[in-house]
Amino acid sequence: MKFTHLLGIGAIALSVTACTTNPITGRSSLQLANNSEILTMSAQEYKTTLSKGKVITGTADAKRVVNVGNRIKSAAERYYQNIGRSADLANYSWEFNLLQSNELNAWCMPGGKVAVYTGILPVTKDDNGLAVVLGHEVSHALAGHGNERISQAMMAQYGGALLGGAISNAQWASVFQKVYPIGSQVALLKYGRGQESEADEMGLYLMSMAGYDPRAAIPFWNRMEASSSGSRQPEFLSTHPNPETRISDINKDLPKALEYYKAAGGKI
DSSP states (O other), rough: OOOOOOOOOOOHHHHHHHHEEEETTTOOEESSSHHHHHHHHHHHHHHHHHHHHOOOSSHHHHHHHHHHHHHHHHHHHHHHHHOOGGGHHHHHHHHHEEEESSSEEEEEEEETEEEEGGGGGGHSSSSSHHHHHHHHHHHHHHHHHHHHHHHHHHHHHHHHHHHOOOOOOHHHHHHHHHSSSSOOOOGGOOOHHHHHHHHHHHHHHHHTTTOOGGGGGGHHHHHHHHTTSSSOOOGGGSSSHHHHHHHHHHHHHHHHHHHHHTTOOOOO
């Protein structure tokens, strides 16, 4: 892939146009990279990842992943349409696949390319638990966390040269490939704890909008934490907030989430 236009803005435009506000959480973040480049590369890497793994189709679990994922996707699309930001999702090409793996993991690449590993299903237990996972992972994509991480790496490595527009295409490509390493599962990008917390909040609201009970989030995260006792922490939890902070934050967000859930027809 050619990285010819990852950034074409000067210092003034950088401060004005590269700041993106999450329409669900209200958090602002600096996103400098070209989203079309990111989405193209993500689609390529997703296809490669699926070709190297075992995709489960036709089973009850595979159908659950697709059904729950599509409900969350539809909820997100309705929300963005209602606030006049449908264009944010115009280039998304959603896919939800179940992959055979003992890992307790799931991920969503930019552009809506989602994978759930069979190893996490015993922890999700039911559709509500699966909705916690998928809501969280879809939120990483919708919030532009991949773009934000790329931008953070750009700023850390090039600083003032970045603002002056003096970065070569090769340098941009180098940063991009460090954040999204070619030939590996790019979806396993390490997000920061602030981004993980935002995905928790946003995912809680999305699952609620889709008609899933957000109260399932706390027992799910407790089960995830218990699954790591006495062993290496699952990749899914590697950069997440500590359990006490996560549960505290979810409890703070639950009243708003329950409003969305009730509006979607859920029983309080």
